[in-house]
Amino acid sequence: MLHKHQKYIDSLIPEKNLPKEEIFNKKGKLKKEFYEQELIKLQIELVKLQNYIKAKGLRLMVLFEGIDAAGKGGTIKRITEHLNPRGARVVALNKPSDIEKTQWYFQRYVEHFPAGGEIVLFDRSWYNRAGVERVMNFCTHEEYLKFMRQCPKFEEMIVDEGIIFFKYWLDITKEEQHKRLESRKTDPLKQWKLSPIDLKSHELYDEYVKARDDMFIATHTAYSPWIVVDANDKKRARLNVIRDLLSHIDYEGKDEQNANLASDYEIVHLFNHQ
Numbered sequence: 001m002l003h004k005h006q007k008y009i010d011s012l013i014p015e016k017n018l019p020k021e022e023i024f025n026k027k028g029k030l031k032k033e034f035y036e037q038e039l040i041k042l043q044i045e046l047v048k049l050q051n052y053i054k055a056k057g058l059r060l061m062v063l064f065e066g067i068d069a070a071g072k073g074g075t076i077k078r079i080t081e082h083l084n085p086r087g088a089r090v091v092a093l094n095k096p097s098d099i100e101k102t103q104w105y106f107q108r109y110v111e112h113f114p115a116g117g118e119i120v121l122f123d124r125s126w127y128n129r130a131g132v133e134r135v136m137n138f139c140t141h142e143e144y145l146k147f148m149r150q151c152p153k154f155e156e157m158i159v160d161e162g163i164i165f166f167k168y169w170l171d172i173t174k175e176e177q178h179k180r181l182e183s184r185k186t187d188p189l190k191q192w193k194l195s196p197i198d199l200k201s202h203e204l205y206d207e208y209v210k211a212r213d214d215m216f217i218a219t220h221t222a223y224s225p226w227i228v229v230d231a232n233d234k235k236r237a238r239l240n241v242i243r244d245l246l247s248h249i250d251y252e253g254k255d256e257q258n259a260n261l262a263s264d265y266e267i268v269h270l271f272n273h274q
Contacts, residue, residue: 052251066170
C-alpha cells in the first residue's frame with residue numbers, strides 16, 4: 001500500500017495521470033513526442049541549476065554506474081546537452097596507466113573533482129573496482145576488499161568537504177542488455193561502443209548482479225546513498241533521473257509548475273536492502 005505522500009507524488013507525474021495512449025507506444029515505452037516535450041522543460045531547469053551552481057560557487061558531482069549498455073552515456077548526454085561546457089565536464093577515464101597503477105586507487109579520480117562553480121559527471125568511476133575489475137579478475141581479492149573498506153570513508157570525506165554528491169545505478173535486465181548489444185553490432189554510429197568486454201559482461205550478467213548487490217550493501221550510506229534507476233526504458237529513465245537530481249537541490253528560478261520535478265518511485269528509488 002502506498003504511503004499518502006507517495007500517492008501525492010504520483011499525482012504529479014504525467015506518465016501516471018495522462019491517457020496512456022498519449023504517453024506510451026504499443027511496446028509500452030514512452031512516445032518520442034511526449035519525451036521530447038518533457039525533456040526540454042527539464043533541460044531548461046538544468047540551465048538554471050548550472051547558473052545557480054556558478055553564481056554560488058558550489059560544486060556538484062554525479063556518478064553514473066551500471067552494467068554495459070545500461071544507458072549511462074545517453075543519460076549524461078541529455079543532462080549536459082544545453083549546459084555551458086566551461087562549467088560542466090564529463091569524466092570517462094580509460095584503464096589506468098602503469099604509473100597510475102602504482103598510486104592510491106582513488107588518486108586518479110580526485111584530480112577530476114569539481115572546482116567552485118563546476119558540475120562534473122562521471123561516466124563510470126572508482127566503482128569499476130567493485131564491478132568490472134572484480135568480475136573480470138582485473139584486481140586481486142585483497143585489492144577488492146580494501147576498496148570496499150575505504151570507499152565509504154572516501155565518500156564521507158567528499159560530502160564533508162561540501163561537494164554536492166549523487167550516485168546513480170542504471171539497472172537493466174539481461175534481455176534488454178542483449179537487445180542493446182545486438183543493436184550496437186548493426187548500427188555504424190554505435191559500433192564504437194561495442195568491445196569484447198561488453199560481450200563478456202553479457203555472458204557474466206549474473207556475476208555482475210552479485211557484484212552489484214555486494215557493492216550496494218557495503219557502500220550505500222546515509223551520507224552517500226545509491227539511487228537505483230530502472231533503465232529498461234531509456235527515455236523514461238532519463239526523464240526521471242533529471243527530475244530526481246533537480247528535486248534535491250534548491251536553486252533560483254525553479255519552476256515546478258511548468259517542469260514536472262516529481263520522479264516516479266517505480267523508476268528511481270533509493271537502494272533498500274531487505
